[in-house]
Structures are given as C-alpha cells and as structure tokens.
Amino acid sequence: MSRPKYILFAFAIAALTLTGAGIGAEEINHENEASWASIRKDTFGQQEMIDGKGLLSLEAPERAEDAAVVPITIRLAPELADNVKSLTLIADENPAPVVATFTYGEAAGRGPRTLATRIRVDRYTFVRAIAESADGKLYMTKAFVKASGGCSAPASRDAEEAAKSIGKMRIRTATGNAGKSDLGEVMMRHPNISGLAIDQLSGGYPPARFISHLSVTADGKLVFAMEGGISISEDPHFRFSYLPGASDSLEVTAEDTEGTKFSGRSGNPS
Numbered sequence: 001m002s003r004p005k006y007i008l009f010a011f012a013i014a015a016l017t018l019t020g021a022g023i024g025a026e027e028i029n030h031e032n033e034a035s036w037a038s039i040r041k042d043t044f045g046q047q048e049m050i051d052g053k054g055l056l057s058l059e060a061p062e063r064a065e066d067a068a069v070v071p072i073t074i075r076l077a078p079e080l081a082d083n084v085k086s087l088t089l090i091a092d093e094n095p096a097p098v099v100a101t102f103t104y105g106e107a108a109g110r111g112p113r114t115l116a117t118r119i120r121v122d123r124y125t126f127v128r129a130i131a132e133s134a135d136g137k138l139y140m141t142k143a144f145v146k147a148s149g150g151c152s153a154p155a156s157r158d159a160e161e162a163a164k165s166i167g168k169m170r171i172r173t174a175t176g177n178a179g180k181s182d183l184g185e186v187m188m189r190h191p192n193i194s195g196l197a198i199d200q201l202s203g204g205y206p207p208a209r210f211i212s213h214l215s216v217t218a219d220g221k222l223v224f225a226m227e228g229g230i231s232i233s234e235d236p237h238f239r240f241s242y243l244p245g246a247s248d249s250l251e252v253t254a255e256d257t258e259g260t261k262f263s264g265r266s267g268n269p270s
Contacts, residue, residue: 035092052139055080058129060143067150073116074129081113086132093125099231105222109181109243118233120150152196165189169264194230214254219245
C-alpha cells in the first residue's frame, strides 16, 4: 500500500473513533497543530520546512459556505514555480489529511503558477500547501478554514444517477497562446465516495470509491500527475497553469480505486 493510501485509512479510523467520543469542531483549538506533527513525520520524515512567504500562497475561505466543496487556490511565484517538482495539499484534521499530491512535468510551464481545486473539510483545520523543489527543499504555506462535516456529507446525487454520468469530462484549454503559460481547466463527473457518509436509503456506509490517479498532458507532454484521496470533493475540478503546445490540446486520463479508467480530450467532450 502506498504511503498516501496508508495515511488515508489510518487517519480515517482515528477520525471515526474521535467522532464517536463526541469531539466537535468547536472544541478544536484554532491554533492547534498537534495533528500536523504526526502528519509531517509520516509524510515528509525529518525534512526541514521552509516558510514559503513570498514564494507560495494558499487562498481559502476563512469560513466555508459548504464544507463538502471548499475552494482552494495555490499560487507559486516564478522563482519557486520554475524549480518546483511537486505540490502536496494537506488538511490537518481530515480523516485522510493528505488531500492530494501533484507531480509536475515539462508542460507545467514557466513563470507564475496557479493550481485550484475543491476539497472536503471535516473539522476546523489548517490547510497546507507544501512545494518540493528540484533540489529536494520543502516550502510551506497554510490557511485556517472553519468548516465541519464535509467528509461525511451526503452526495448531491443518488448512486444510480451518479453512475449514469461517471467519468464524463469537460476540458477547457487556454486561448491559443502557444508557447506562453496560460490556464486550463478539467471538470470530471465522479462521486468520489469517501466511505464516511451514511446512505440515506439503506442507513449503511457505501464503500469508498474515489479518483486515485489523474494525469493531464498538453500535446503529449505532462502538465501534472495527481495522486488523490477522499478529501477531493465530489465531481473533481481543477484549474491550472500549463504551457500550450502548437495545437493547444489537453488530454486527461484518470483511474479510481475500483480500477475503472477514464479519459477525455479537449474539443471532444466525453
């Protein structure tokens, strides 16, 4: 079992235990970083964390309107972006705190870099972005988000309805600026079942089923490859910087935890 998946299940069990003990969101100290110490050790070992101020920023609502769909935007300054290898998104108090890791390729472009997505937040928590540079250094920024219940919130569609459109994608490219970094967008239909939400009809817990891998390429060159978990919101949505090729074509491949594969291409809605 890979490290992100190990962390996902280990922390999910711990979270269910705490919920049963009656620990609510309001009882979490705003400045509590006890969870982070353990997450950091499990995920990054003893590596030094460098303050990313001026190089890395994370935008998130202080109080989320919907804990199951919390918008997150990460921005990297050129001096870091041009040398960044990967980006890890973490929500300290989530059952699966490692939200996703994005590994960049040559089509990620140069200059300022943006990555935006939507995540579930289970309890009041720090959300962190950790960028790893090509020389192995780690840069971190964080924001505190007040939200609760996002990982156990019911799905917006029932299972039968969700199955009809699972894997469908909408992929938007830049505006034809070949050779110049611009923004692309991927929207994908998938329930991203956390395994922590009660089925309203059966009263049971449907097993987790979520997008575990997703790759975006531009004219055959890698923009990023993501390894994700249950903390990515239903119907995954990504907006990102990339370097358009001559044809400005984006291709997306994805796989969920049941082994089902999906693919899509800009200009050809799936």
